[in-house]
Amino acid sequence: MPVAIFLALWEIVARQNLVAGQFFFPPFSVVVQEFYSLTASGVLGDNFLSSLLRVLIGFSAGSIVGIAGGIIMGWKDIAHKALNPIISLFYPIPALGWLPLLMLWIGINEMLPVAIVFICSFFPVLYNTVTGIRNVDEDYVQAARTLGASDMRILATVVVPLALPNIFTGLRLEAGMAWRVIIAAEMVAIPTGIGALMMRAESLIRIEIIIVCLIVLALMCLSFERFFAFLEVKATAKWR
Amino acid sequence: MPRIELKNISKHICQGVNLEILNKELLVLLGPNGAGKTTLLNVIAGLTDYEGSVVFDCEPVDKVVASKRRIGYLFQDLVLFPHLDVSANIAYGLKAQKLPQSKIEARVEELLQMMKIQHLSSRYPKHLSGGEKQRVALARALALSPEVLLLDEPLSSLDLQTVKHLRTELRQLQRRLGITTLYVTHDISEAEEIADRIAVVRNGRVEQVAQPEEVFFYPKNEAVSDFIGAPNILECDSCRELEHGVVEANCGGLPIIVAHEGNSVRRIALLPRDIYVSETWPPGPGVNRFKGTITKTKYIDDAVRLEVDVGKTRLVAEMAHHLFEETGLAVGKEVFLILKLRRIRAYEPRGDGGK
Numbered sequence: 122m123p124v125a126i127f128l129a130l131w132e133i134v135a136r137q138n139l140v141a142g143q144f145f146f147p148p149f150s151v152v153v154q155e156f157y158s159l160t161a162s163g164v165l166g167d168n169f170l171s172s173l174l175r176v177l178i179g180f181s182a183g184s185i186v187g188i189a190g191g192i193i194m195g196w197k198d199i200a201h202k203a204l205n206p207i208i209s210l211f212y213p214i215p216a217l218g219w220l221p222l223l224m225l226w227i228g229i230n231e232m233l234p235v236a237i238v239f240i241c242s243f244f245p246v247l248y249n250t251v252t253g254i255r256n257v258d259e260d261y262v263q264a265a266r267t268l269g270a271s272d273m274r275i276l277a278t279v280v281v282p283l284a285l286p287n288i289f290t291g292l293r294l295e296a297g298m299a300w301r302v303i304i305a306a307e308m309v310a311i312p313t314g315i316g317a318l319m320m321r322a323e324s325l326i327r328i329e330i331i332i333v334c335l336i337v338l339a340l341m342c343l344s345f346e347r348f349f350a351f352l353e354v355k356a357t358a359k360w361r
Numbered sequence: 362m363p364r365i366e367l368k369n370i371s372k373h374i375c376q377g378v379n380l381e382i383l384n385k386e387l388l389v390l391l392g393p394n395g396a397g398k399t400t401l402l403n404v405i406a407g408l409t410d411y412e413g414s415v416v417f418d419c420e421p422v423d424k425v426v427a428s429k430r431r432i433g434y435l436f437q438d439l440v441l442f443p444h445l446d447v448s449a450n451i452a453y454g455l456k457a458q459k460l461p462q463s464k465i466e467a468r469v470e471e472l473l474q475m476m477k478i479q480h481l482s483s484r485y486p487k488h489l490s491g492g493e494k495q496r497v498a499l500a501r502a503l504a505l506s507p508e509v510l511l512l513d514e515p516l517s518s519l520d521l522q523t524v525k526h527l528r529t530e531l532r533q534l535q536r537r538l539g540i541t542t543l544y545v546t547h548d549i550s551e552a553e554e555i556a557d558r559i560a561v562v563r564n565g566r567v568e569q570v571a572q573p574e575e576v577f578f579y580p581k582n583e584a585v586s587d588f589i590g591a592p593n594i595l596e597c598d599s600c601r602e603l604e605h606g607v608v609e610a611n612c613g614g615l616p617i618i619v620a621h622e623g624n625s626v627r628r629i630a631l632l633p634r635d636i637y638v639s640e641t642w643p644p645g646p647g648v649n650r651f652k653g654t655i656t657k658t659k660y661i662d663d664a665v666r667l668e669v670d671v672g673k674t675r676l677v678a679e680m681a682h683h684l685f686e687e688t689g690l691a692v693g694k695e696v697f698l699i700l701k702l703r704r705i706r707a708y709e710p711r712g713d714g715g716k
Contacts, residue, residue, distance in 0.1 A: 260440045263408050266427040267434040268454030269505060278453075282444045360444045360485045 147329045152336070155329040164318070169337060172303050172314040175231070176345075179238025180299045184292060187243045191250020195284070196276055201251070212248060216241035216302045217309075224310055234306045234314070241302040246291040253287025254280055286361065289353035296345035304338055363417040363508050363541055365405065370413035373400050374565035378413070381570075387535050387542045389552040391576075392562035393588065398545040399437070401562070402511045405543065406432050417508070428457075430509075433502035433540070437513040439494050441486040447497050448473070448482045454505045472500040475534075492523040499531070503538070510535065510542040516551070528555055549589050553577070561585045578628045578708040592630040592706075593676050600626045610707070613674035617700065618648050621707040628708040633666060635704035636678035639697045640688055649700040651676075655692050658685075669698060 128149050134140060135148035147155075159165035194201045194208075219240050220233075227233050257280050265275040281288075307316025315334050322330035365382040375397040382388045390398040403409045407427035414421050422430055441450050448469050455465040473479045476496040486494060495515060502510065515531070516524045532555050535542050546552055552559050553573040560570045561584075569581040578594060580586035595612035602608050602624045610617050610626040619629060637643075643650060653671035660666075665685040667678050678698060680690075690696060 258440070260436055260438060261442060263403075263406075263427075264434070264436060264440040264442075265453065265457075266408065267406055267430075267432055268457055268501070269428045270453070270457040271428065274457055279442060283442075285444075357444070360487060 145328055147332070152329050152332045155327075156333045156336075159330065159333060165333065165337070168313060168315050168318045172300075172307065172316070173341075175234040175314065176238055176299045176303050176341075179235040179303070180242045180296065182235075183239040183242025183299075184246050184295070186239075187246030187291070188250050188288060190243075191247045191288070192254055192276070192281065194247070195251045195254025196280065201255075205251075208244065208247065208251075212244045216298075217305055220306060220310060229310055234303055234311050237306045238299045238303055241299055242295045245295050245298075246288070249287050249291025250284065253284030256287065257283045285357055286353070289349060289356070293346050293349040293353065296349050297342040300338060300342045300345060304334075365509065365541060365543075366414075366416040367401065367404070368414040368416060370401070370404055370411055370415070372404055372409060372411040373397065375400050375404075376565055378565070378567055380560060380567050382541055382543060383557075385539045385541055386557045387532070387544060387555060388570075389556035389559045390543060390545045390562050391547065391549065391552045391559050391588075393547055396547075396562045397565040398562050399513055400565075402434070402513055402543060402545060405509065406430060406434050406511055408434075431505070431507050433505070433507035433510045435498050435502050435510070435512045435515045437515070437517060437545075439498040439515075441489075441494055441498055441501070443486050446483050446485050447478065447489070450486070450497055451500045451504050453501060458505065468504060472504055475503075476500045491519045492527060495519065495523075495527060499534075507540065510540045512542065512544045514545050514547070517546075524551075531555070549577075561588060563588060574708055577706065578630055590632045590634070591677065592632050593636070594628055594630045595674065596628055597626050600624055608707075614672050615651060615674055617705065618702060619705050619707045620702060621709070623707075623709045626707040626709050630706045630708070631700055631704055633677045633679040634664070635701045636676060637699040637701065638667060638669075638678045638680050638690070639699065640690070640694075642697055643699055649702060649705075651698050651700075653696060653698055655690060655694050655696060658690075658692060667696075669696060671698065 132149045135146050140146050156165070190204075194204055216237055220237060223233055223236050227236055261279050261283065262275055265279050270278070303314065304316040304319070307314035308320050309316075311317055315337060319331050319334045322328075322334070364384045367378055367380040370378040370380075374395070378397075378401065380401070390401060392398050400409070404411045405415055407415075407422070407425060407430050414423055416422070417430075442453065445453065451469045451472050452465050455468055460468075469482075470479075473482055476499060478493065478496050478500065481489065481493055481497065486497070489497065499515070512531075516527055519527065528551065544552075544555060556573050558570060559573050559576045561568045561576060561581075563584050568585045569576060571579070571581075576585065577589060577592065580589060580594075586592070595615070595617070597610040597612040597617075600608055600610040603618070606620060606622055608619050608621050608624055608626060610619055610629060612626075612629050617629060619626060642652075651671045653669040653676065655667050656670050656675070657668040658665055659668075660682075661679075664679045664681055667680065667685075667690070669676050669678060676698060680688075
């Protein structure tokens with residue numbers, strides 16, 4: 122309902138020319154028309170698919186490596202001691218900060234945005250996984266040990282399940298962040314994708330295309346975050 | 362089920378502890394918080410490194426990891442796995458042993474029935490009451506038919522009514538299964554009710570190991586006596602039955618009426634807080650009322666402890682701070698003592714002539 126009111130107000134304000142410079146503020150209906158024509162021509166679809174693929178590959182790889190690394194670092198003290206100082210050093214660097222370096226190392230090709238999304242996902246997911254694993258109460262591990270479970274079994278059946286809430290927090294936050302980062306990377310350095318489309322629209326002063334792209338971005342951020350929130354509820358709601 | 366020996370165990374506060382737990386016995390480790398009781402359980406379970414040796418039936422198990430020691434451990438906080446339902450919690454150890462699914466299911470069902478918790482099988486721990494959690498945790502600990510059961514203050518978080526009920530059940534179950542059991546508590550009455558023998562632990566040392574009555578009537582030293590409430594203990598040299606269940610014993614030169622079945626009371630014990638102090642001769646029959654002189658006063662936590670000489674016998678009584686100050690009692694003053702009849706405990710040796 123609030124969204125419908127917002128869209129109606131948008132339409133009225135733009136149509137009644139209540140904002141100076143109507144050219145820069147198209148009504149919602151014009152944006153919808155543009156959405157349709159961009160979709161029909163395949164421009165939006167192609168660029169969207171490019172971005173989606175980069176996010177999926179980069180985010181999946183970053184998350185899998187982050188979770189695996191996080192489990193090892195969280196479970197084995199020696200790995201934590203060895204790697205934590207390095208991770209702590211790299212973690213605060215914003216993902217886009219790596220862009221100039223990666224442009225030189227990797228070059229401007231499909232690997233570049235994937236690598237940026239990988240970095241964007243890897244560090245926070247790793248950090249949250251380590252925190253989750255290390256926060257599991259030692260008493261649960263001891264209890265499982267007295268019940269005859271091996272270390273690997275304890276890890277798989279007690280520690281990781283109990284760390285899931287933390288792991289999902291990392292995934293949920295970074296699923297949205299991956300989209301924000303990919304758009305920024307495409308705007309700066311990559312000629313295809315939603316971000317690049319926005320930059321081209323900007324140079325042609327096509328406000329409605331920019332707004333279409335922003336709406337697509339918002340919807341993707343939201344649905345990725347919601348997807349992981351849904352998975353988290355599925356996996357942990359029964360017992361939390 | 363094994364006999365357990367702790368030989369010269371050192372870990373944290375515990376230094377050079379020696380202790381023997383007999384086959385099928387329920388030994389209570391009794392002591393204040395921080396005495397080292399849980400540390401000793403963890404040593405037996407193999408959950409911590411330690412110096413010294415743990416022996417099960419003449420076989421040292423120091424090199425045996427926790428998962429192979431065949432121990433059922435009921436932790437103080439119960440530590441049910443929150444992400445597993447009741448059945449899965451109970452089945453955890455059985456699955457870890459990779460038993461066939463049919464056997465696991467049968468055993469879980471058996472334990473659910475034994476602990477009378479069939480109706481809870483698919484609930485998660487967050488939906489269980491304290492007593493229910495306790496039963497589930499015990500079922501889980503018993504699932505692998507352990508040879509040794511370690512219980513770390515298992516009833517400390519429950520209400521009094523549930524505690525009484527579960528304590529009795531626990532005792533019956535332990536006897537029925539014949540598991541060598543160590544039970545940790547800081548509650549003397551709980552220890553007396555449940556124990557075959559009590560080991561009093563203080564500051565990481567085992568001060569005394571004996572049957573409950575013996576700990577109470579023959580505390581080995583001041584530390585033990587203090588922990589059980591520093592009871593007045595009087596030797597009795599004669600005793601006659603007044604009527605069934607009531608005897609008059611001559612203890613420390615005082616004729617004391619005791620509610621007791623039997624006619625050879627050897628010792629009586631009475632906690633200082635169970636002696637009422639009055640400035641004037643209290644009304645009522647002159648039973649268990651004595652006149653004495655205060656010889657010493659000492660402030661303890663929330664009370665004042667008075668040493669009163671009654672003839673040649675010294676009794677220790679306790680008064681609340683404010684009462685003591687209101688009455689203006691002091692060393693040298695005469696007072697009247699009333700020994701609360703129902704609180705007097707009598708010790709009569711059983712057959713073997715006692716201590």
